[in-house]
Amino acid sequence: xxxxxxxKGACALGAAPxxxxxxxxxxxAADTTVRWWYHFDNPQNSPAELVARFESQNPGIKxxxxxxxxxxxxxxxxxxxxxxxxGNGPDCAMVRLSWAARFQQMKALEPLDTALAAWxxxxxxxxxxxxxxxxxxxxxxxxxxxxxxxxxxxRADLVEAAGLKPPTGFEEFRNVAKALTKDGISGYGxxxxxxxxxxxGPFALGGGASFEKGGMLTEKALAANRRFVDLARQDKVVPAxxxxxxxxxxxxxxxxxxxxxxxxxxxxxxxIVDALGDKxxxxxxPRAPDGKGWTYFGDESNAxxxxxxxxxxxxxxxxxxxxxxxxxxxxxxxxxxPVASSARANWTGHPKRFVDASSxxxxxxxxxxxxxxxxxxxxxxxxxxxxxxxLGEISSDDMMKAIEQLYHG
Amino acid sequence: MSNAAIAVxxxxxxxxxxxxxxxxxxxxxxxxxxxxxxxxxxxxxxxVIYAPDDQRFVGLANFRTMLGDEVFWxxxxxxxxxxxxxxxxxxxxxxxxxxxxxQSFWWRGLARxxxxxxxxxxxxxxxxxxxxxxxxxxxxINDALIRLGLLSGPVAWLARPDTALYAIMLALIWxxxxxxxxxxxxxxxxxxxxxxxxxxVDGATxxxxxxxxxxxxxxxxxxxxxxxRTIWVANSLDVILVTTGGGPGYATHTLPLYxxxxxxxxxxxxxxxxxxxxxTVILFAAVFIYVRRASGEAAR
Numbered sequence: 080x081x082x083x084x085x086x087k088g089a090c091a092l093g094a095a096p097x098x099x100x101x102x103x104x105x106x107x108a109a110d111t112t113v114r115w116w117y118h119f120d121n122p123q124n125s126p127a128e129l130v131a132r133f134e135s136q137n138p139g140i141k142x143x144x145x146x147x148x149x150x151x152x153x154x155x156x157x158x159x160x161x162x163x164x165x166g167n168g169p170d171c172a173m174v175r176l177s178w179a180a181r182f183q184q185m186k187a188l189e190p191l192d193t194a195l196a197a198w199x200x201x202x203x204x205x206x207x208x209x210x211x212x213x214x215x216x217x218x219x220x221x222x223x224x225x226x227x228x229x230x231x232x233x234r235a236d237l238v239e240a241a242g243l244k245p246p247t248g249f250e251e252f253r254n255v256a257k258a259l260t261k262d263g264i265s266g267y268g269x270x271x272x273x274x275x276x277x278x279x280g281p282f283a284l285g286g287g288a289s290f291e292k293g294g295m296l297t298e299k300a301l302a303a304n305r306r307f308v309d310l311a312r313q314d315k316v317v318p319a320x321x322x323x324x325x326x327x328x329x330x331x332x333x334x335x336x337x338x339x340x341x342x343x344x345x346x347x348x349x350x351i352v353d354a355l356g357d358k359x360x361x362x363x364x365p366r367a368p369d370g371k372g373w374t375y376f377g378d379e380s381n382a383x384x385x386x387x388x389x390x391x392x393x394x395x396x397x398x399x400x401x402x403x404x405x406x407x408x409x410x411x412x413x414x415x416x417p418v419a420s421s422a423r424a425n426w427t428g429h430p431k432r433f434v435d436a437s438s439x440x441x442x443x444x445x446x447x448x449x450x451x452x453x454x455x456x457x458x459x460x461x462x463x464x465x466x467x468x469x470l471g472e473i474s475s476d477d478m479m480k481a482i483e484q485l486y487h488g
Numbered sequence: 489m490s491n492a493a494i495a496v497x498x499x500x501x502x503x504x505x506x507x508x509x510x511x512x513x514x515x516x517x518x519x520x521x522x523x524x525x526x527x528x529x530x531x532x533x534x535x536v537i538y539a540p541d542d543q544r545f546v547g548l549a550n551f552r553t554m555l556g557d558e559v560f561w562x563x564x565x566x567x568x569x570x571x572x573x574x575x576x577x578x579x580x581x582x583x584x585x586x587x588x589x590x591q592s593f594w595w596r597g598l599a600r601x602x603x604x605x606x607x608x609x610x611x612x613x614x615x616x617x618x619x620x621x622x623x624x625x626x627x628x629i630n631d632a633l634i635r636l637g638l639l640s641g642p643v644a645w646l647a648r649p650d651t652a653l654y655a656i657m658l659a660l661i662w663x664x665x666x667x668x669x670x671x672x673x674x675x676x677x678x679x680x681x682x683x684x685x686x687x688x689v690d691g692a693t694x695x696x697x698x699x700x701x702x703x704x705x706x707x708x709x710x711x712x713x714x715x716x717r718t719i720w721v722a723n724s725l726d727v728i729l730v731t732t733g734g735g736p737g738y739a740t741h742t743l744p745l746y747x748x749x750x751x752x753x754x755x756x757x758x759x760x761x762x763x764x765x766x767x768t769v770i771l772f773a774a775v776f777i778y779v780r781r782a783s784g785e786a787a788r
Contacts, residue, residue, distance in 0.1 A: 157752045164537055181538040320624030320644035322736040332625045451538055458753040467737035
């Protein structure tokens with residue numbers, strides 16, 4: 080056989096599968112793959128069962144669920160934004176409200192209004208949640224998935240033994256924290272590290288600070304921040320590690336009995352109850368003397384990206400996750416609360432006292448401003464300035480000036 | 489052979505090395521030269537990743553901003569402490585380890601394998617491991633020091649501005665000393681035994697043998713290892729990112745970490761690129777020395 084004949088044969092052999100694949104394109108198109116990015120607090124939990132259920136109900140659609148490290152939120156959002164800019168983003172992903180403005184500027188999200196109008200599960204999500212999740216331009220880009228509300232965990236046994244009541248106001252909180260700070264225990268497990276804005280918010284934002292122009296620099300705002308910083312600087316009711324303590328540290332210290340109160344949401348209730356049993360309970364975060372308050376509404380939604388080539392299939396997957404029983408099963412994996420009212424009605428995912436504390440916190444729950452600078456506030460500006468204020472490197476007023484400058488120059 | 493044939497043959501000889509090098513040059517251009525040029529270009533722009541339509545050329549504005557940026561100067565100073573402290577202590581520890589491992593003892597093979605473990609671990613694992621070892625509430629370091637009576641209570645090593653940077657440096661010294669140990673050990677094994685025998689005959693002490701025979705014999709190896717490690721340590725930010733994220737405050741900010749935070753947290757790729765470029769220029773001196781050495785050795 081001559082070399083030319085051999086090459087011809089080889090080309091023919093190579094061309095056959097190629098031709099077959101081209102001819103088979105319509106069949107392949109039915110096998111759509113949806114890439115979904117997610118994060119669970121417990122990385123050992125897997126959505127495989129939900130994926131299998133969805134795939135059996137939606138033949139032809141495969142879901143590629145990709146867990147992305149959360150890293151206090153910073154890792155996840157950095158990877159997501161970088162992937163979108165690089166043109167290698169997922170079709171849909173779990174997203175937060177505080178990123179919406181950046182997505183908006185990038186024109187990265189697909190409006191869901193039409194799809195949502197035809198989705199039967201829409202009425203099963205309360206109007207309050209739809210209201211919080213509305214897009215800045217009036218369109219809907221987010222499909223709510225789960226939520227948490229930040230509240231105060233306290234050691235009921237220690238509070239009772241000291242003849243005190245769980246605190247409801249700032250001054251009471253300070254007094255309880257001071258009374259419980261003894262014998263190697265700190266009254267309050269403050270979170271000064273990554274994600275700690277949800278400890279600062281109830282005191283500073285609840286005490287009168289706001290993200291409006293000049294809102295960080297009013298006398299009321301400055302006084303509220305001083306009060307928070309003084310818990311560490313003056314009253315010394317927090318552990319020495321508070322400036323860099325993050326989620327893992329505050330929860331572990333509370334579980335180990337090193338702190339008597341801390342602030343987090345229902346997502347950590349299970350492991351705290353496993354460690355402390357009935358010794359722990361929860362109430363809403365303390366309020367300001369004028370009765371006003373603020374606590375963080377930890378939202379989590381799904382969004383479909385504008386660059387996706389399988390938008391319809393992606394919407395089917397994310398709407399599946401927010402529907403009744405599926406929504407309940409997902410929240411058993413994430414440890415948060417379902418948005419579907421039918422799933423919440425018989426919710427047994429958490430002890431009742433923590434679900435009650437979450438519900439009682441809703442009237443003062445809010446999110447951070449929908450502003451392009453908010454992710455930088457969370458990840459860089461707040462931690463650096465909070466830590467410097469806690470360590471006495473800058474005054475608490477200078478910290479507020481830095482936040483004001485970030486948002487308003 | 490005719491003159492024409494010789495000319496053709498010469499042309500073939502001239503082009504052959506370039507043809508062999510072409511794939512490597514193409515890859516280097518794609519993954520090194522192009523990103524470097526792009527970084528230089530970005531440093532002259534106000535590129536913010538979520539507002540790509542607003543990107544414009546701003547000349548040297550990013551560099552002027554840097555001069556008045558307090559955090560830049562703090563980070564630069566920390567980078568200097570970081571590089572000098574980490575590289576010098578890694579070297580001393582690596583040298584001592586290499587000298588020990590060059591001795592004869594029955595479990596030397598096992599010891600040589602064990603010493604490489606810190607070097608083989610991923611930086612993220614190192615960061616997490618040391619974070620929990622330093623932990624205020626449950627850390628083994630506080631526990632051990634309290635049990636030994638050296639501390640009366642736990643110390644928040646990573647939350648104190650006077651200890652945080654040095655605590656992370658210790659973790660990195662532990663991670664990186666095996667590189668020096670292994671490199672210097674390989675150098676030690678090339679030193680001829682006759683030199684030690686001659687020194688012995690001349691009545692040299694152990695210290696004199698180290699300073700007059702061993703170190704001069706492996707000077708080239710040490711210099712190359714120091715230069716390479718300086719470049720790596722200067723660029724290293726992963727362990728800091730995992731342990732403290734740059735905190736408390738700016739206490740563990742180094743220049744690459746600050747550039748990373750501005751680029752990926754603030755999404756200010758223009759300013760982040762300018763910060764990275766300054767680090768590159770500073771490191772260029774080390775790279776220049778390394779390339780001079782490498783080309784000098786190749787010429788020998």
